[in-house]
Amino acid sequence: MPTHESAGQGSATVDHLAPDLARTMYRHMRTARDLDTEAVALQRQGVFPAYVSVRGQEAAQVAAATALDPSRDFVFPTYREMAVALAYGVEMVGYMATHRALWHGGLYDAMESRFGAINAVVGGPVPHAVGWAVGERLRGGEGVALACFGDGASSEGDVHEAMNFAGVYGAPVVFFCQNNRWALSVPNERQVAGGSVAARAAGYGMPGVAVDGNDAGAVHRAVSEAAERARRGEGPTLVEALTYRVEPHSTSDDSARYRDEAEAERWRRHRDPVDLMRRALIEAGYAGEAELDRIDAEARARAEEIRDGVSTAPEPDGSELFTHVYRETTQELARQRRIWQEEVRL
Ligand SMILES: Cc1ncc(C[n+]2csc(CCOP(=O)(O)OP(=O)(O)O)c2C)c(N)n1
Ligand SMILES: [Mg+2]
Structure with missing residues (x-):
């Protein structure tokens, strides 16, 4: 199984993606990056009580969302899934309103969006996803559940019970672990026994794959294959996207107290997923600099529009x-x- 160090060569693979899809993924990644920057600023201005950054995980999140079918599938997110929501088509002012703590969860319609409420219980979305998936199978539907969780959540009992249940019942679930190396202040070495989340799948009778989480193409392929398998009735798959949390855990955290920030800096510099995707699009001949600059400008405008919408949303x-x-x-x-x-x- 690959590790964080061996997972990728610092490149993104797009040759197996249709050019339109690859450009759309880049647009979502760029929009998420800009919206994330805006969200941190909103927290500093006191508009959000707190915010949890997605920076560095845009490839994993956008790729997982675009590998699904929002008309049939259902996403069960954690608190760090803004780029999944964006790429899945969730109404983003309503989604970001969650961080303003305006209501019971966000102002978007979770049922219509087929995207659950932000869940701050570590591991919490995973049994929910399995429950939904078993129900979907019983009613004869073809939907697939995406169960989002982190490396820290992978050591919660709920997650193991849910994976076993899904394995026994052949539930149509993609267990999607974003292993960003950190569970708040605790690194993988101190809490993922055996060193691999993906390897645990064998114990639950399902395939487990670890992929470079900063390579949008690699994650897209892994989640697409897992979703197709589930849709064919062949049961769940565990996909572990190896990535890195370059920001502190949240705006309330000071990561310099427990880690060497030089490591985060290396990921920012050499394995930034947005930069990798941009380079891959150019190398594949899928887009030129001018077109990507135009997409960047449109992404920025959309992020600002969402920021303005959430800042001025009336208090209920x-x-x-x-x-x-x-x-x-x-x-x-x-x-x-x-x-x-x-x-x-x-
Ligand atoms: C059940 C539960 N236990 C503890 C916490 C406190 N807590 C919040 S985030 C977090 C770390 C989670 O790490 P991980 O699953 O890797 O997700 P990440 O934040 O890295 O995306 C902890 C322990 C919580 N919210 N819920
Ligand atoms: Mg983590």
């Missing part, structure tokens, strides 16, 4: 705190609501 009525808790409100909740209303009126 605070009384909505009490709706959707129970179908029929309880006496206790009604009491809390009365107290809240009296305090607001003061």
Whole structure:
């Protein structure tokens, strides 16, 4: 199994992708990069209480999303899946509103988008994905679930139970692990026993593949094959995308306290997925500099538009705190609501 060091040669592979698809993936990656930069700035300005950067993981995320079919499949994201949401077609002002903590989750429609609510429980989306996938099989549908999780989540009991359940029932799931080397301050060596998440698939009776997560083409191929397998009724696959979290864990974290930032700098410089994709498109003759510059400008404009939308989205009525808790409100909740209303009126 490849490791972070041996995974890639610092290049992206696009020859097996149609030129249009490869250019679209680049556009999504560039938009996600710009939106990520805007989001960090919004946190600094106090618009977002906190934000979790996607920087460096754009290839893995965009490739996984574009390998799926948003009309049939369903994505179960963690808190770090902004580029998956973007490339999957989720309404992005509503998605980013989650970080403004405006409502119970984001303002986008999770059911219509076929993209679940941001899930901050480490490992949490994985059993949800398996449950959905078993249901999809029982109703005779052809949808596939994408279960997103990190290297840290791979050591949660929930994830192992979910993988075993999916293996036993042949559930149509792509277990998509973005191994970004860090689980907050804990590196792989201290928590992925055996050194490989992909290798664990064998114990659950499913194929496991590790790919260079900064090579959008490689991730696209792995997730496409896994999704096709699931759709044919041949069961789940585990795909481990080896990548690197170049930013701190979140805007509340100071990664210089626990890691050598020179390592992050090397990934930024030599294995930046957006740069690798740009170079690959030029080398394959899929796009010229001028066309890519135009895409860059359009991506920037879209990111700014989303930023403006989320910054100016109106605050919802605070009384909505009490709706959707129970179908029929309880006496206790009604009491809390009365107290809240009296305090607001003061
Ligand atoms: C069940 C649970 N345990 C602990 C935490 C605190 N926590 C938040 S993020 C994180 C690290 C997760 O690492 P990983 O799965 O590799 O995802 P990454 O943040 O690297 O994308 C931890 C321990 C949590 N949110 N949920
Ligand atoms: Mg991680």
